[in-house]
Amino acid sequence: MIPAALSVRPYWLLLAAGCVSGCMRVGPDFSPQHERWSEHWSSASIGQVSQQAPQPDMRQWWRVFADRNLESLIDQADANNSDVQIAGLRVLEARAQLGIALAGRYPQVQQASGDLFYAARKRSDGFDPRSSGGYLQYGAGLSLGWELDFWGRFSRAIESADATFFAAQANRDAALVLLHAQIADTYFTLRTAEARLRIARENAQLQKRSFDIAQKLFRSGETDELDLQQAKTQYLGTLSSVPDLESQIVLAGHALAVLMGRPPGPLPELEVQPGRQGVIPLVDHAVLQDVPADLLLRRPDVRAAEYQMAAQSALIGVAKADLYPSVSLLGSLAWSASSLTGSPNTLGLLIGPSVTWNVFDHGKITNNVRVQDARLQQLTLSYQSTVREAAREADDAATALIAALQRDAILNDAQLAAGRSLKLANAIYREGYSDFQRVLDAQRALFAQQDAYIVNRSNAAGSLIALYKALGGGWYSTQPLVDPATRLQMQQRTDWGDLLNEPDAASASPASPSAEPSR
Template sequence: MSQGARGLGIASVVAAAALATACTTLGPDYREPELAWLKAWQSDLYGQVESPEQQTQVDLRFWWRAFNDPVLDGLIETARRENPTLRIAGLRILESRAVLGIAGANRYPQVQQVNGAATYVDNHESGGQAPDKDQHFTAYSASFDLIWELDFWGRFQRGVESAEAGFFASITNQQDVQVLLSAQVADLYYAYRTTLLRIDIARKNAAIQKRSLEITQRLFESGEESELDLQSAKSQYLGTVALIPELESNLVRIRNALSALLGRLPGDMPELASVSGPLPDVRAVAIGDLPARLLLRRRDVRTAAWQVAAQSAQIGIAKADYFPAISLVGSIGWSTSSVDGSPEVRTFAAGPALRWNIFDYGRIGNNVRLQDARLQEAIEQFRNSALLAAQEIDDAAIVVVKTGEQQEPLGGAARAAERSLDLANTLYQEGYADFDRVLDAQRVMFTQAERELLNDSAHISAVITLYKAFGGGWVDMPMEAIVPQPVRDEMRARTDWGDLLTAPLPDRLHEPPIETGSQR
């Protein structure tokens, strides 16, 4: 190659490099959308914030330990290891991490291609005025081609930003699945225990009513009572007995739902074999921070914020199509053939290239509008998720307070109903009251016992929902825990994953992506 050509190639590379230093990044820089109402939302959660009756502060990451129930602790620990939905959320982290790797690779030469060929040619010429001619030779060629589209308008940078935000969103989504899973396990566990207690109440009432039925049966047969008392006693007894199969069916369905959360087939759960006794007494909820700050740290709200960030970068990618694609192009080649006297050719070519679609008939502009509309949708989804989170916190808080207020009067009503039944039985046996008083007292006792139990269950469920609404129940999990060893082994057997299956996750996800502001 001549000195002039070599100089021209070097000059082209230098010129293109200098051009690259003037690169700009199109599209809006991400800022987290504002929540105008958040500063004004200073809820005390109906007296539960800084209440003197509060319990010792609870670590929100492990809020269920406030129930002091080893069985529940074990169930949640098992669910975190075995739950299929949580495992799928973890695999989506790997998926988004691979997408981020693809996006990052676009910042480097997009084409780095080696070409080569060896061609055998057998050429026969016959007929005509020229003498017959046979020619046999082999042609050889090899080349290395490079095309590097410079990120002059920030297309690839925005692509990396979008993929990175998607990667972070997958992490916070996995953490949000942890939150939901912890609450679901606790809710189902106490629903199971509540149903056991309801069955126990129904059986005890059925036993009481059966004794009344036997008494009225004897009195009717001896002619001391009317058939009306007998049939009334039988109706009440059989109606209570009929409730038990329905409750037992519910018990199995709750157990099956809990089994599914633990990644098991339907069937008996050894962990539940020893469950007995009354529901725990949870009188107050320990809140260690303001609701507004807890709301912003919720994993679903953080996921929505990262999704806004991911979509924001898409506008810059779309806008880059307005401008020319500027590339560095280079090629080194060699060719020769086996024909006697044929030269050996070496080539070198380098320089900038430009590709610009100047007539798009509105395609680019409408794509920019499309991405902007999607961005606004993502912003509204973020704001809506925050609004729904505030509603969930407030709803759970009022239920905690009001079910707590009901516990004492309902307990008193249940004890009074028991005493009323004792008195009704005594008066009936002594002939001072008719049998209707006994039946009424039995119905009231059954109803009040159920109401007390169901209110206690609703109180516990509301406490669980409130801790979930605060975003509690997640921890930073290493990749080894997010993707279990058997799954990693199965994936490695198919594909070379490098260190992605064990590489640590970033620790910058606890705070908003950047300072709270407005979307430009």
């Protein structure tokens, strides 16, 4: 029987180990590496084309277009897009990796063993199991090995895995931002091609009538061949743009189908709402809920870059812990017995601390610390570059939107003037006061100005989309990290515990790694 003092002492040792564990953490504590300009950044261009208002929320900025078709496309893409689904699975992977790191808080070695042997003696007159004195030898044991987190090796590893987990969430948000911008941009590319196709067909019909008139006049000898050939050239030139625009519509539809997780084919969601055929909406401002500097730093890819810095900073501490002695608490409980008559049963307890120190590593540990530090510096520069690029994208988009808005009124007046010019040219030609060339010039100008007006409207919509994307808008989705079919497949294949059933908080990631609680 084990003495009471001996049976209690291991618990005190475990308690002491828990108190000592994590008392020090080597390596740097992470602090965000924001450049001074980024915290107070502002843009006159963004200020000119934006206003602060609660609605529509930047998370669902596409509602500013009030287009049910676009909203339906985005809902379908959220549920079926492969890139978003992969990003959600990477969040689960990072969560499982965090669980591996959390296991470092507990004894690293927890081994139970058991053995059963049959032994027999060999006599000089041969082997006879019945008279050889065979017996059974059996035993069981439990071994524990607990490396104390004296230098913060495991707590730093948890810190790194925690930041990596939130980086994965931010990357999923970034995938949503990109997806929503691609859907909206491709959708308006398709609508623009449809509007341009309508204009091309209308002008081709108009030019066809002029060509028919020129052909009749030439055959009757009332005009020369030059008018005929010029009318034919202009008509065929306009007609040649129709197949290209039809191809653009089909290709844009294919792109939308793939973004929505479907094979290329018809999209019922593209059915045009009554009264909106060939109309490209003009939205002259972006609705923001915060100042551009804060929106910039909360951009999902910027947050992901900052989380990656935090994860790498913690890895420096993990590497530095190898420079110091490893303090472990070892314990073993073993029991053995035999079927031999009179053999004793034994019960042994072994417990105590162990210290190991890799003194002569020939610079391996030191250089590993340097490697981790160099990687942190690379990520720091990459983060700062990401912020600068984000600012450039936002300013460029706002500048392009301003130009498109200014051109809109001018081009509208120009197409109205071109239409009036064509009417006058036709009237003057019919009265015999001008030649046919002025009619052809007026038709060419009308087609060019109408097409330029639609293209500029498309550029305005694209610039607004780019501005929202550059400021990190559009990361909201009601879809879970893993769709139900995939969830069921994974549960049938692997025991995921409660990881697949926990609330999906990926779209509510905090703004800064420095604000994260340790998980």
